[in-house]
Amino acid sequence: MAEMDPSIWFRRDIGPYLTDDSRFVYNQWGGIAEEDLPLHLHNIRDKAWRLSKYPCIGLWIFLLPGMGAFPQFPTLLARSQQPNSIVLDIGCGLGQELRLFAAHGVPTDRMWAVDIEPGLWTLGYDLFRDAGRMKARFIERDFRTLPDEAFHDLVASKRVVGLSKPGTMLVGSQQGRLQAEEYQWPWGVMFHHNLESFIRLWDEVQRKTNTRWTVDARMADVPEFGVQEEDISWMLEDKQWIRFVITRVA
Numbered sequence: 572m573a574e575m576d577p578s579i580w581f582r583r584d585i586g587p588y589l590t591d592d593s594r595f596v597y598n599q600w601g602g603i604a605e606e607d608l609p610l611h612l613h614n615i616r617d618k619a620w621r622l623s624k625y626p627c628i629g630l631w632i633f634l635l636p637g638m639g640a641f642p643q644f645p646t647l648l649a650r651s652q653q654p655n656s657i658v659l660d661i662g663c664g665l666g667q668e669l670r671l672f673a674a675h676g677v678p679t680d681r682m683w684a685v686d687i688e689p690g691l692w693t694l695g696y697d698l699f700r701d702a703g704r705m706k707a708r709f710i711e712r713d714f715r716t717l718p719d720e721a722f723h724d725l726v727a728s729k730r731v732v733g734l735s736k737p738g739t740m741l742v743g744s745q746q747g748r749l750q751a752e753e754y755q756w757p758w759g760v761m762f763h764h765n766l767e768s769f770i771r772l773w774d775e776v777q778r779k780t781n782t783r784w785t786v787d788a789r790m791a792d793v794p795e796f797g798v799q800e801e802d803i804s805w806m807l808e809d810k811q812w813i814r815f816v817i818t819r820v821a
């Protein structure tokens with residue numbers, strides 16, 4: 572792979588990435604006044620970029636509504652507001668998804684966050700000005716346990732299954748491709764699923780773990796998420812995005 576310069580996924584200005592949904596979280600949960608928000612976001616984003624050169628940071632994608640854009644968000648919210656429910660964010664980065672739930676009244680002491688880079692999580696306290704209020708427990712960890720990289724997705728999914736019980740919902744999105752294939756990015760190797768390979772993976776997970784799940788997965792063009800076309804020219808030609816809600820039924 573030709574060396575990629577991370578500056579191609581760095582955008583100086585916030586542009587259209589600060590939506591009303593995320594303003595709500597920063598105002599409501601962070602208590603940050605509207606007029607202070609742009610400078611505040613620039614300060615934290617630039618610190619985060621020095622830590623991790625991910626497109627979601629450089630391109631302000633962390634400001635987009637994330638889970639809030641899922642049609643299932645009201646269901647997720649209702650579920651997470653039930654007593655004894657647990658919200659777990661794997662690869663949480665700055666932790667903005669958990670703050671979205673917090674802003675909607677979900678108690679943070681029932682939240683868990685996992686990331687290999689603890690600096691991002693720590694910066695999240697500054698981003699949302701909630702040190703002392705954000706009670707989610709953070710675990711610094713590489714989510715993979717087995718060394719066999721070729722089966723990374725299967726290993727990770729089986730580990731998630733191990734943490735689940737009937738009723739657990741797994742919700743997320745990831746970069747996919749029309750042609751399922753792995754790709755070496757500067758931040759690591761990613762296997763980009765297409766819909767068929769993603770569903771096959773979950774068939775296999777169910778078989779191997781003896782559990783039953785309903786898999787609601789669909790492919791979308793990236794711009795549907797609010798990402799600007801001009802910011803993703805560096806992505807692969809056949810790029811897609813997979814959005815999934817997977818619910819354990821037995």
Ligand SMILES: C[S@@+](CC[C@H](N)C(=O)[O-])C[C@H]1O[C@@H](n2cnc3c(N)ncnc32)[C@H](O)[C@@H]1O
Pocket residue numbers: 623625627632633637661662663664665685686687688691712713714715
């Ligand atoms: C693309 S960022 C997404 C961050 C956040 N979920 C968001 O939507 O903005 C991927 C995150 O996963 C973390 N990560 C990457 N590999 C990981 C691993 N093996 N175990 C735990 N976290 C990992 C990175 O440190 C980074 O914060």
